[in-house]
Amino acid sequence: MEAKQLSLFSNVEEQNLASRQKTAKLGRYERIQRELETGECDPYKTFVEISSLPTPPSNYTFVDLFCGAGGVTQGLVQAGFQPVASVEVNPIASATHKRNFPQCHHFNGDIEQFNPIDWLNQIGSPEVHLVVGGPPCQGFSVAGKRNPDDPRNRLFREFVRVVSEIRPWYVVMENVPGILTMQKGAVKKAICEAFEAIGYPHVSIAILESAAYGVPQIRPRAIFIANRFGMKNPYPKAQLLPHQYKPIESAISDLPEWTPLPEINHEWTRHSPKYMERIAKVPPGGSLYKTYVDAFKRQYPGKPSMTVKENHGGTHIHPYLNRVISAREMARLQTFPDSFVFEGSMKKAMWQIGNAVPPRLAECIAWALIPYLTDIALNIQRGDTVNRPLQTQLIFD
Numbered sequence: 001m002e003a004k005q006l007s008l009f010s011n012v013e014e015q016n017l018a019s020r021q022k023t024a025k026l027g028r029y030e031r032i033q034r035e036l037e038t039g040e041c042d043p044y045k046t047f048v049e050i051s052s053l054p055t056p057p058s059n060y061t062f063v064d065l066f067c068g069a070g071g072v073t074q075g076l077v078q079a080g081f082q083p084v085a086s087v088e089v090n091p092i093a094s095a096t097h098k099r100n101f102p103q104c105h106h107f108n109g110d111i112e113q114f115n116p117i118d119w120l121n122q123i124g125s126p127e128v129h130l131v132v133g134g135p136p137c138q139g140f141s142v143a144g145k146r147n148p149d150d151p152r153n154r155l156f157r158e159f160v161r162v163v164s165e166i167r168p169w170y171v172v173m174e175n176v177p178g179i180l181t182m183q184k185g186a187v188k189k190a191i192c193e194a195f196e197a198i199g200y201p202h203v204s205i206a207i208l209e210s211a212a213y214g215v216p217q218i219r220p221r222a223i224f225i226a227n228r229f230g231m232k233n234p235y236p237k238a239q240l241l242p243h244q245y246k247p248i249e250s251a252i253s254d255l256p257e258w259t260p261l262p263e264i265n266h267e268w269t270r271h272s273p274k275y276m277e278r279i280a281k282v283p284p285g286g287s288l289y290k291t292y293v294d295a296f297k298r299q300y301p302g303k304p305s306m307t308v309k310e311n312h313g314g315t316h317i318h319p320y321l322n323r324v325i326s327a328r329e330m331a332r333l334q335t336f337p338d339s340f341v342f343e344g345s346m347k348k349a350m351w352q353i354g355n356a357v358p359p360r361l362a363e364c365i366a367w368a369l370i371p372y373l374t375d376i377a378l379n380i381q382r383g384d385t386v387n388r389p390l391q392t393q394l395i396f397d
Helices: 016-022 028-040 071-078 089-101 116-122 150-165 182-197 271-278 327-333 346-354 360-380
Strands: 045-048 061-065 081-087 105-108 130-133 170-175 203-208 220-227 233-236
Touching: 028 061, 028 203, 045 203, 045 327, 045 360, 061 071, 061 150, 071 089, 071 130, 071 233, 071 360, 081 089, 081 116, 089 105, 105 116, 116 150, 130 360, 150 182, 170 360, 182 220, 203 233, 220 233, 220 360, 233 360, 327 346
Parallel strands: 045 233, 061 081, 061 130, 081 105, 130 170
Antiparallel strands: 170 220, 203 220
16 A cells, blocks of 8 residues: 555644644653762762774773673674673574674573573683673662562572672772662662672762663763772763754664665654544654553654654654654664664564663763773782672672
8 A cells, every 4th residue: 555644633633633733852861860960979870982092902892691682782883892701691682692692602481590600611711801791780678678589689689799809900880760669769879888898899870871872862861970999980081061062863864764675774663544544643742542652653754753662563653754763774873884784573673672772871881981991900910919809799689
């Protein structure tokens, strides 16, 4: 069936819909971010200018836990890091990671079954400079207030276990900003204590807005960074101010509007003419549904994309076409290159993309880490004494 582009608003409803149009939210977590910067004194947290850094050496290695399709892996590889191992339980996301990073030794299975020492021994026991990952922390148990058997709590414990066994120079953990205010900050405190217990004291926390680093999407992330040498915990300085954020059109305007390209995942949910008529009445910022108001929202023209996610095959609505955005458009908004192809069905591709960390954000974090990794490497080569906190017994409530 030939695609038909319907008018965005009917003459009768235009005035009413315009009155309901929302303002784009560019600073959703500004309050939490402000409290982090002003309410807590963290002498170990520092922000690094990354625009003028030299090309990094290619010998810094990392392990990516809960790697998904590989958003973080892609970003670190772009910064010159070498992936030595990754862990992912979902078979389709695992297949995507294997396809795009064939040089990485990938473990597809439950992280509880992952023995990092045996795994690294099989590939020559390389030194691991960085462990990264985004374990689900919403089930973390604090003082008995949450179920200690919650599987999400188990996954966080496993993340800490692997870090304690690998002993990387730095560890970077990412999550949604809401994790910082759960149980009035008790979850954040417990996470920091868990890392301190295994020899990674002085945990630093910052909220990084992906759009501030050139990602054409509003996607804030809470980033925990710690190291075992008493070094600073570096974060990349923001590269763009809110008025400079890249608009959605900058990422997707050159893709075919109505011609799918399955070879690069440029596919979207097919709509009936009646459904397209309903979409045509949705204003920017509005949702197709009254019940699920955070889904099927029309993107704002001229603004960064709202946080992309997968909603049962229906993502956010295109800013000016009467269809949802495609999987490739989602990937562009996440800063995946077109050469990065996702395995599985269209819906599975959308699910993988919606759960990923933007590669560009991960790349910027990597650039900030490089000078500090280099300092550690030089100190070790010279035989200088480096502060190495003792590892204590790993205990969880």
